[in-house]
Amino acid sequence: MFASNIARRACRTNRPFRHCRFNHNQPTPNQNQESSRATHFGFQTVPEEQKESLVKNVFDSVASSYDLMNDAMSLGIHRLWKDELVSLLKPGARGPQKCIDVAGGTGDIALRILDHARERYADRETAVDVVDINGEMLREGFKRFKKTMYHNTPQIAFQEANAQALPTERFPDNTYDLYTIAFGIRNCTSIPDVLKEAHRVLKPGGTFACLEFSRVNNPLLSTVYDQYSFSIIPLLGTILAGDRASYQYLVESIRNFPPQPEFAQMIVDAGFTTGGMFEGKGGAWRDLTFGVAAIHTGVKV
Amino acid sequence: MSLATSVPRAARHSSIWSTRAAPALAGPRLRILHEQARLKSTQPAYEGHIPLNTFEAGFLAVGSALMSLANPRRGDMVAALGDVTSGPVLPRLRDAMLESPEGRRILKGRPRVNSSTVDMNKLALLPEGTFGRAYVTWLERCGVTPDTREPVHYVDDPELAYVLLRYRECHDFYHCICNLPVNVESELALKFFEFANLGLPMAGFAAAFGHLRLTSAKRQRLFSEFVPWAVKCGSSAKSLITVHWEERWNQNVDELKRELGIWDPPEARWSRPLSEAKAATEKRQKAAEAQLTGQS
Numbered sequence: 001m002f003a004s005n006i007a008r009r010a011c012r013t014n015r016p017f018r019h020c021r022f023n024h025n026q027p028t029p030n031q032n033q034e035s036s037r038a039t040h041f042g043f044q045t046v047p048e049e050q051k052e053s054l055v056k057n058v059f060d061s062v063a064s065s066y067d068l069m070n071d072a073m074s075l076g077i078h079r080l081w082k083d084e085l086v087s088l089l090k091p092g093a094r095g096p097q098k099c100i101d102v103a104g105g106t107g108d109i110a111l112r113i114l115d116h117a118r119e120r121y122a123d124r125e126t127a128v129d130v131v132d133i134n135g136e137m138l139r140e141g142f143k144r145f146k147k148t149m150y151h152n153t154p155q156i157a158f159q160e161a162n163a164q165a166l167p168t169e170r171f172p173d174n175t176y177d178l179y180t181i182a183f184g185i186r187n188c189t190s191i192p193d194v195l196k197e198a199h200r201v202l203k204p205g206g207t208f209a210c211l212e213f214s215r216v217n218n219p220l221l222s223t224v225y226d227q228y229s230f231s232i233i234p235l236l237g238t239i240l241a242g243d244r245a246s247y248q249y250l251v252e253s254i255r256n257f258p259p260q261p262e263f264a265q266m267i268v269d270a271g272f273t274t275g276g277m278f279e280g281k282g283g284a285w286r287d288l289t290f291g292v293a294a295i296h297t298g299v300k301v
Numbered sequence: 302m303s304l305a306t307s308v309p310r311a312a313r314h315s316s317i318w319s320t321r322a323a324p325a326l327a328g329p330r331l332r333i334l335h336e337q338a339r340l341k342s343t344q345p346a347y348e349g350h351i352p353l354n355t356f357e358a359g360f361l362a363v364g365s366a367l368m369s370l371a372n373p374r375r376g377d378m379v380a381a382l383g384d385v386t387s388g389p390v391l392p393r394l395r396d397a398m399l400e401s402p403e404g405r406r407i408l409k410g411r412p413r414v415n416s417s418t419v420d421m422n423k424l425a426l427l428p429e430g431t432f433g434r435a436y437v438t439w440l441e442r443c444g445v446t447p448d449t450r451e452p453v454h455y456v457d458d459p460e461l462a463y464v465l466l467r468y469r470e471c472h473d474f475y476h477c478i479c480n481l482p483v484n485v486e487s488e489l490a491l492k493f494f495e496f497a498n499l500g501l502p503m504a505g506f507a508a509a510f511g512h513l514r515l516t517s518a519k520r521q522r523l524f525s526e527f528v529p530w531a532v533k534c535g536s537s538a539k540s541l542i543t544v545h546w547e548e549r550w551n552q553n554v555d556e557l558k559r560e561l562g563i564w565d566p567p568e569a570r571w572s573r574p575l576s577e578a579k580a581a582t583e584k585r586q587k588a589a590e591a592q593l594t595g596q597s
Contacts, residue, residue, distance in 0.1 A: 235357055235361050236364075
């Protein structure tokens with residue numbers, strides 16, 4: 001607070017993408033003649049190859065404060081959402097299961113799966129492979145698991161890999177009973193590729209489950225939600241993590257994600273069998289908190 | 302557009318509350334619609350500008366105040382609090398600058414103070430007794446360099462943003478001219494001085510709450526010796542924001558102090574003795590001279 005030498009040094013800003021400015025009044029940037037495929041990065045349009053490294057930068061910088069930020073942004077509700085996902089899936093109910101949790105860096109879902117199997121069904125054979133493209137996030141997950149009883153057991157493994165192209169030696173076809181991806185799929189460059197890989201590594205009869213931010217359809221609530229997202233979340237990012245840009249990206253990436261029926265159709269197109277195209281029991285998805293989040297499920301037949 | 306080149310008055314677009322269009326729109330139009338959902342114009346007036354509406358500014362003020370108290374090393378939070386609370390005072394400071402020719406030159410040229418614009422080696426070549434020499438000696442004595450400060454983000458008018466940035470960057474000059482080191486009690490004394498001289502609320506907060514972290518002995522000394530000096534000297538001195546420090550490198554330091562109306566505070570606690578600092582400056586001078594003669 002008193003311009004101590006350390007604070008002066010810390011004044012140097014550490015923006016993750018100094019090279020990529022959010023020009024509000026600039027239309028789409030000049031695109032490379034060779035790369036014709038563009039994708040969205042928040043509200044910017046970027047060449048496909050760039051999105052991966054931009055996302056990597058975002059998560060490198062948020063990794064250490066990720067859990068704190070999740071609590072602040074969702075007011076702790078994200079814990080309830082994740083609990084709901086796992087209780088819906090009931091891992092361990094029909095014997096030990098091989099699970100893969102993709103984009104699950106910090107290990108939230110993996111831990112819940114293992115605890116659920118252990119506490120409800122006295123199952124200590126269910127195993128989870130945590131996969132994430134970002135090493136920093138995996139490091140955080142590894143650190144968290146060191147505090148649990150699953151550390152150094154065959155029940156948990158961490159692997160750095162790209163969800164769109166899981167290496168076949170490490171992740172052969174038809175291996176897993178359960179594939180989960182929570183709050184990760186919107187950061188991927190090509191959702192159909194992720195779904196294709198999910199379909200490949202699941203056993204016939206295996207379940208695909210995706211927990212993701214989705215569309216709030218109620219107009220009054222969506223207004224409130226928008227205000228909250230665009231005003232408060234970037235400010236919380238500035239205050240708690242010193243990083244507005246990453247949280248601005250996170251909020252924008254939520255808006256760019258396809259709404260529930262569209263995403264459910266993409267899951268069907270990847271070869272999964274889902275419930276009917278409606279919300280709720282028996283449907284392809286379930287809304288959580290009025291659609292702020294949604295759980296999409298499918299089965300590989 | 303950088304602060305140095307933006308037009309004096311920002312073109313403000315009035316924000317329109319528009320109904321949300323179909324989500325099928327992509328790219329910048331979607332952002333504009335959602336930014337309008339924030340009730341705030343999204344056009345930044347200068348590089349690094351982040352426009353905030355009233356609620357957001359309040360939220361940031363409270364949040365950054367709590368964060369600065371909880372973690373004083375978060376220099377960006379102190380800066381953010383300064384940005385958000387300085388609103389009413391900055392126009393007064395800018396007008397003070399406009400009233401003097403020197404201040405007008407600052408507003409026109411918008412000089413920056415950082416390691417690339419302040420050449421310590423060149424200043425070391427100046428004779429003993431000049432302000433430039435005194436500044437380099439002070440830097441050596443405290444072991445600091447003219448680092449880049451956190452830029453201004455939350456002030457809407459680019460000219461006022463520059464005034465605030467100028468204040469932040471000139472902080473070290475105030476240290477030097479008031480002959481104060483960089484430890485906590487001296488920083489607090491300087492904050493009292495700045496508050497008396499310039500009136501910035503952030504200086505006031507720092508002065509009001511900063512002493513809580515001191516030991517009672519230091520606090521006692523602060524309030525009995527330094528604060529009376531700071532208030533008397535700060536309120537009677539010329540407004541330091543109008544001083545074009547870079548034009549005065551060659552000026553004699555005592556003469557400068559007389560001109561500004563500043564006298565020395567009670568003896569402060571320095572981390573290094575003056576003799577050591579002077580020796581370091583002389584070394585720097587010799588190195589600079591050698592480089593010059595080596596080149597010519």
